[in-house]
Amino acid sequence: MINSILLVDDENLFHLVFEDACSLLDITLNLESISSADQAANMFRDWQGKPKMKPDCVFVDLNIIGSSFDGIELIRKINFEYGNGVVIGIISSSEDKQEIDKAIEAGAQFWIVKSDDIEPRLEQFKEDYEGYCNRINPFKVYV
């Protein structure tokens, strides 16, 4: 089980879907959902030097409406500006190859395709999670 998860997604309805799916699959007991990339960046900036405060895993939407930057830029900021140390990846309905390549460059470890049936992908991710924590798993797209 993952100790704590942060979800960054502008779609509030998806927060509910994700929370319920995580609870049903016993993925985590501590999940926080926010709607803005700016808010997430500020949180990580505040958590610099406080590793215990950071979530263990971060799921970021690709296009976060109402934010100053997209999910890939948020991942880049978290990885390269605010210090690495979390398992981080994209959760998006897009499967654009170019975007996936950009996410890899930004340091994303996984890409989960958001769809009606997300539970099997989350379950697979849960099984692979230890590998991401230990940085031994290669980048993977969960389709």
Next chain:
Amino acid sequence: MRLTEETELSFISLLEERGIRLEGNILKVLETDSEPFKDYIQNGLSKDDELRKKRLEITRQVQEQNKELQQKAEENDKLMNEIKQALADADQAKEDALNDLDLMQKKSQFELIGSIVQVALWIIMGVGVITTMLYAMALFTGSVDTTLLGNTWSNLFGILLTNSFSIIGTIMGVKYATDDKSSKKDE
């Protein structure tokens, strides 16, 4: 996390007496050796799962409806744009048709005026020629009416010339007035 036996029994009796139970993730971290409390936790987890599944289903339906609404809104926008475009095209076509009609009316008016002028000029020329011929015949035949015919010829010729200039002047005036109106309309 472990609770005391007393607390466990309190939770069980709270459920039996008032139907109130522990819910959510707290149930996943509770540990116990008591069989009744194990059942309590298990039932709580099952109920929680049921509720979450139900909520997940409803949330998905809402998501689906939202998507449909969004699609319909996009279709509506598209249709509205098409209607606006069609209205603009119709307005343009109407304007073109009115311009064509105006042009045709002017054309037929000018044609009519042209015909009138042509006929009038022929009449003037005809009358002039006939009167001149009569005057010439009277002169050559030695008629006594040459004085009368000469005066009549000069009067008639003067009147005809005046009238013909008057007609031409009127036509030119009408033409310039029409041109001026149409150029102002174009502006």
